[in-house]
Amino acid sequence: MSFxxxxxxxxxxxxxxxxxxxxxxxxxxxxxxxxVVGPSGCGKSTLMKLASGLxxxxxxxxxxxxxxxxxxxxxVGMAFQAANLLPWRSTLDNVMLPLEIVEPHRGxxxxxxxxxxxxxxxxxxxVGLDGYADKHPWxxxxxxxxxxxxxxxxxxxPRLLMLDEPFGALDAFTREELWCMLRxxxxxxxxxxxxxxHDLREAVFLADxxxxxxxxxxxxxxxxxxxxPRPRDLDLTYTDAFAQHVHALREHIGQPRH
Ligand SMILES: Nc1ncnc2c1ncn2[C@@H]1O[C@H](COP(=O)(O)OP(=O)(O)OP(=O)(O)O)[C@@H](O)[C@H]1O
Numbered sequence: 001m002s003f004x005x006x007x008x009x010x011x012x013x014x015x016x017x018x019x020x021x022x023x024x025x026x027x028x029x030x031x032x033x034x035x036v037v038g039p040s041g042c043g044k045s046t047l048m049k050l051a052s053g054l055x056x057x058x059x060x061x062x063x064x065x066x067x068x069x070x071x072x073x074x075x076v077g078m079a080f081q082a083a084n085l086l087p088w089r090s091t092l093d094n095v096m097l098p099l100e101i102v103e104p105h106r107g108x109x110x111x112x113x114x115x116x117x118x119x120x121x122x123x124x125x126x127v128g129l130d131g132y133a134d135k136h137p138w139x140x141x142x143x144x145x146x147x148x149x150x151x152x153x154x155x156x157x158p159r160l161l162m163l164d165e166p167f168g169a170l171d172a173f174t175r176e177e178l179w180c181m182l183r184x185x186x187x188x189x190x191x192x193x194x195x196x197x198h199d200l201r202e203a204v205f206l207a208d209x210x211x212x213x214x215x216x217x218x219x220x221x222x223x224x225x226x227x228x229p230r231p232r233d234l235d236l237t238y239t240d241a242f243a244q245h246v247h248a249l250r251e252h253i254g255q256p257r258h
Contacts, residue, residue: 002027003028006026007025009025009060009061018216019058020217021046022217024050026047030159036195042215042218048196051160077162080163083142089137091134092124095123095152096120097152098153123151124148158191166178179206200249200250204246210226212252
């Protein structure tokens with residue numbers, strides 16, 4: 001059974017206006033790592049807003065965990081291209097922010113603060129930020145801030161993690177380090193991931209399945225399974241099998257522009 005399911009979903013931002021996405025059909029299993037790629041403006045972020053309940057579809061249905069999505073979902077964690085950490089809070093307090101908002105954590109936080117804090121510190125250590133928990137965001141590099149932002153997205157143990165170009169602003173080396181960080185977090189305790197990215201290598205390295213979307217109105221042009229064995233190491237990105245997947249995706253993204 002699908003964990004996330006889109007059935008013939010259209011979305012127009014203005015009633016009766018042009019469609020941002022049209023006839024979207026998706027079936028994502030629990031624990032699956034999905035990447036969504038496509039030309040700029042094809043509706044990748046719109047797809048995330050639909051799956052997280054931030055926008056209702058104009059037509060069609062979105063289901064998560066067997067229920068039709070009717071509003072913002074608590075089981076979702078999100079991270080974006082900008083880390084968006086609050087500058088007046090320490091890294092630890094930034095990571096703990098969702099616990100102050102999302103129930104049941106919100107109600108338990110005062111009583112169980114020490115336990116929650118230990119979990120946040122352990123998660124920060126897990127992504128290599130041991131010793132940075134009490135620093136402020138401006139004392140961290142861009143890559144460190146993005147690590148913290150992913151910790152913040154995961155602290156309430158969401159079943160669905162949505163990542164909108166989380167590594168887009170980072171240099172190539174840092175980006176690859178963060179691919180490995182995300183791979184390790186996901187492999188340790190698989191949650192369902194929808195990763196929006198412009199980087200086809202990132203999509204092939206991380207995902208089980210890559211969806212290629214067309215130019216506006218966004219539709220799914222291709223569902224491309226990545227059959228490369230796991231665990232995947234960066235060495236894999238230099239193999240022919242890896243390059244073939246990247247080329248196959250590139251060809252489909254090229255088509256609508258011709
Ligand atoms: N809040 C909004 N109101 C009106 N139109 C919007 C809104 N958000 C997005 N759109 C339009 O919907 C279409 C899809 O936008 P979306 O941000 O989902 O694309 P994207 O694939 O994520 O883009 P990019 O790759 O450039 O980040 C675009 O044409 C955009 O202009």
